Amino acid sequence: xxxxxxxxxxxxxxxxxxxxxxxxxxxxxxxxx
Amino acid sequence: xxxxxxxxxxxxxxxxxxxxxxxxxxxxxxxxxxxxxxxxxxxxxxxxxxxxxxxxxxxxxxxxxxxxxxxxxxxxxxxxxxxxxxxxxxxxxxxxxxxxxxxxxxxxxxxxxxxxxxxxxxxxxxxxxxxxxxxxxxxxxxxxxxxxxx
Numbered sequence: 001x002x003x004x005x006x007x008x009x010x011x012x013x014x015x016x017x018x019x020x021x022x023x024x025x026x027x028x029x030x031x032x033x
Numbered sequence: 034x035x036x037x038x039x040x041x042x043x044x045x046x047x048x049x050x051x052x053x054x055x056x057x058x059x060x061x062x063x064x065x066x067x068x069x070x071x072x073x074x075x076x077x078x079x080x081x082x083x084x085x086x087x088x089x090x091x092x093x094x095x096x097x098x099x100x101x102x103x104x105x106x107x108x109x110x111x112x113x114x115x116x117x118x119x120x121x122x123x124x125x126x127x128x129x130x131x132x133x134x135x136x137x138x139x140x141x142x143x144x145x146x147x148x149x150x151x152x153x154x155x156x157x158x159x160x161x162x163x164x165x166x167x168x169x170x171x172x173x174x175x176x177x178x179x180x181x182x183x
Contacts, residue, residue, distance in 0.1 A: 005039055005048050007056040011064055011083065014055040018081035024106050025079040026052040029059045029070045030034065 034074045034092060041095040052102065078105025086112055100130035104139055111142060116150040137173035140164055144177070158183040 008014040011027070018025050038044055048054050057064055059073045068077060068085065076098070078087040087105030103126040110119035123143045127136055144160025147153070161177035168174060 002049075003042070003045060005045055005054050007054050009055065009057065011055060011057075014053045015081065015083050018053045018079075021053065022081070023051065023053050024081065024109055025083070026048060026054045026102060027068070027077040027079055028034070028054065028056045029061075029065065029068070029073050029075040029077075030056060031059045031073040 034076075034098075038093060038095050038098050044095045044098060047099050047102070051106070076101070078102060078109065080109045080113075096130065097133055097135070100126045100133035100135040100139070103130075104135045104142070107139070107142060111146060114149075116146040119146050120150075137164060137167070137171050140167075141173045141177055144180070154180075154183040 007028075008017070014025050014027075017023070059065060059070055059075075068075070072090050074090070074092060076089050076093065077085055079085055086108040087101070089101055093101055103122045107119040107122035107126070110116070110122065120143060123139045123146065126133070126139045127143070130136060140160050140163055144156045147156035157177070157180040161174070161180040164171060164174040164177050165181075
């Protein structure tokens with residue numbers, strides 16, 4: 001584990017990881033301003 | 034969120050160990066339309082099939098984000114009738130973040146989980162009594178109001 005959150009940028013990748021790692025997904029929509 | 038909450042070491046550890054994080058710009062298509070995002074920050078908890086179970090809109094401090102995510106994870110289990118798993122996350126929320134904004138809903142949902150797993154109505158009444166003792170005007174106290182009669 002690093003000292004920052006390792007964000008995925010693709011829902012498809014996140015879903016694949018979620019199934020393999022048996023974890024829920026945190027989906028964050030942000031406005032870079 | 035990017036300046037305060039997400040760099041927090043406790044938040045980094047919780048998210049890294051517990052969830053698969055994905056971050057997208059608010060206008061990214063088609064995902065923004067698919068999830069009907071109208072304002073940010075919008076933080077959504079999904080199960081591994083991509084189904085939404087919990088959402089917040091607006092800034093959350095580190096002390097509010099983690100319990101909100103625990104509530105979302107508990108809702109995933111609750112919606113799948115996995116009440117033991119839901120209770121594990123709700124109890125963690127209530128033990129580690131008892132004063133968080135998510136705690137009232139967690140007390141309510143904990144009572145429902147206990148009722149649905151035992152068919153004993155007493156946990157519903159106990160949830161109301163606990164909520165009412167904390168704050169009679171709280172939204173979740175009002176939602177639990179009928180349970181006072183059980």
